[in-house]
Amino acid sequence: MAFDRPKELLKPIKPRWIVLSFVLAIAVELLPLDATLANWLPDFTAMLALYWTLNQPRRFGIGWSFGIGLIADVASASVFGQHALAYSVISYLLLSRQRQVVMYNLGQQTLVVLGGLLISQFVMAVCRMLLGGPWAGSGYFIGPLIGALLWPLLTKVLLLPQRRGSLPG
Amino acid sequence: MDIASSPRFFRRGPKPLTRLLACGALSLGLLVADAKLHLLDPARGALTALLYPMQWLVTAPPEGLRQLDTFLTTQATLTHENQALRTYQLELEARLQRQAALQRENAELRQTLNLRSQHGGNTLPAEIVYTSRDPFTFTLIIDKGSMDGVQAGLPVIDARGLIGQITRVQPLTAEVTLLIERNHPVPVMIQRNGLRAVMYGMGGQAEIRHIAAHADVQVGDMLVTSGIDGVYPAGLPVAKVAMVDRNGGSPFARIVCTPLAGVGENRTLLVLNETLNLPPRPEAAPAPKTKSRRKRGSDE
Incomplete structure (x- = not known):
């Protein structure tokens, strides 16, 4: 959309880039890591769901977040519907403020993303506690902090295919 | 204004809140169906099979590096290791011979006593x-699935002891729930005196509940499976007793155990594909007519 980045004209995104980004995020989810290291790894799938909701709201919305969440559920061997619920919720919250947030600069967006990722983790923790699981511990909330710090970088990388003359396709 | 004739750009489908409510209701339904009713295991199996190539791609490079490392191990290390292993093998062989004799003797004794042999079947390295x-569960994914004959419920061990139990099976992979998973029960027996108990996982460690405060349990006692669960x-x-806390105010002792198996260390495990030849369970006695509160607490 032309309003997304007022400072430069971008090529329209091809759906295959969206798909490829999610394939990579799920691959990260499948990496054989131990639990402490996995806590430090941000939830890239959630970050991508936020990114595409923010920048391509006509292509990517709550329904897609839900579907991606189901795949993330299987990839992380957690209960069905846990990631799906969390991603739908953050996707909805962001969508309701999308026109505002998309005008923010990257620093301000980072704060919004931090909030979104924390809400996602919180929803998942509450789901598991309602089903009788234990509290995940405060280490569970390190991932969102690192994820938010990586947001500017992620935005720059994901904009590459849309820049003129930078990549073929 | 006619909706059908408006340009495609203006048509946006249902409102976001409607979509959220639909997706939210669906996810909550899935959560309950999966965690409480266990209806979705086939769907999970299909999705896991779809993810399998990706999983292979992700795990292949570290595996390749490890193989390269094995290839480049120096000869000195190998000779040294070889020697150590040879001594160890001698020792093991001596032990094995002794065990073979014992096993034969045991089999004869069992035959004479007309007992059913409880062990049969084979083991499957994974x-x-x-x-x-x-982060809420303690599970491992192993590279053997229903195509290799793995079934849900089979015990999994490593070189040091019991690690857990297969809880979900997909065609190419299976999920092992570890001993230390919260409230995962294992019937155990104290090797020293044969006292039977049930060990429950606590998430990281395990504990024995409901054992009288005066029971003969000491720190360092070895716990083995009792085999009465089928x-x-x-x-x-299974585990070693790490702490015994006899609080005067409680009728039960609090006993914390550390699992013996390297829960986070090994890469190779053994799935015990044994069929236990147990006699059929006797018919349950008819429930007494009086209102009893027994049913509560037995739903675990």
């Missing part, structure tokens, strides 16, 4: 593909 990233064969080492 490798850990990855540990689950889900799931685990008897005599597998």
Whole structure:
């Protein structure tokens, strides 16, 4: 959309880039890591769901977040519907403020993303506690902090295919 | 204004809140169906099979590096290791011979006593593909699935002792729930005196509940499976008693145990594909007519 980045004209995104980004995020989810290291790894799938909701709201919305969440559920061997619920919720919250947030600069967006990722983790923790699981511990909330710090970088990388003359396709 | 004739750009489908409510209701339904009713295991199996090539791609490079490392191990290390292994093998062989004799003797004794032999079947070596990233559960994914004959409920051990139990099976992989998973029960027996108990996982460690405060349990006692549950064969080492807390105010002792098996260390495991030849369970006695509160607490 032309309003997304007022400072430069971008090529329209091809759906295959969206798909490829999610394939990579799920691959990260499948990496054989131990639990402490996995806590430090941000939830890239959630970050991508936020990114595409923010920048391509006509292509990517709550329904897609839900579907991606189901795949993330299987990839992380957690209960069905846990990631799906969390991603739908953050996707909805962001969508309701999308026109505002998309005008923010990257620093301000980072704060919004931090909030979104924390809400996602919180929803998942509450789901598991309602089903009788234990509290995940405060280490569970390190991932969102690192994820938010990586947001500017992620935005720059994901904009590459849309820049003129930078990549073929 | 006619909706059908408006340009495609203006048509946006249902409102976001409607979509959220639909997706939210669906996810909550899935959560309950999966966690409480266990209806979705086939769907999970299909999705896991779809993800399998990706999983292989992700795990292949570290595996390749490890093989390269094995290839480049120096000869000195190898000779040294070889020597150590040879001594160890001698020792093991001596032990094995002794055990073979004992096993024969045991079989004869059992025959004379007309007892059913409880062990049969075989073991299946498996490798850990990855540990689950889900921080709420203690599970491992192994590289053997229903196509290799793995079934849900089979016990899994490593070189040191019992590690857990297969809880979900997919065609190419299977999920092992570890001993230390919260409220995962294992019937155990104290090797020293034969006292039977049930050990429950606590998430990281395990504890024995409901054992009288004056019971003969000491720190350092070895716990082995008791084999009376029909799931685990008897005599597998499980855990060591790490702490016994006899609080005067409680009728039960608080006993904390550390599992023996390297829960987070090994890569290769053994799935015990043994069929336990147990006699059929006797018919349950008819419930007494009076209102009893027994049913409560037995739903675990």
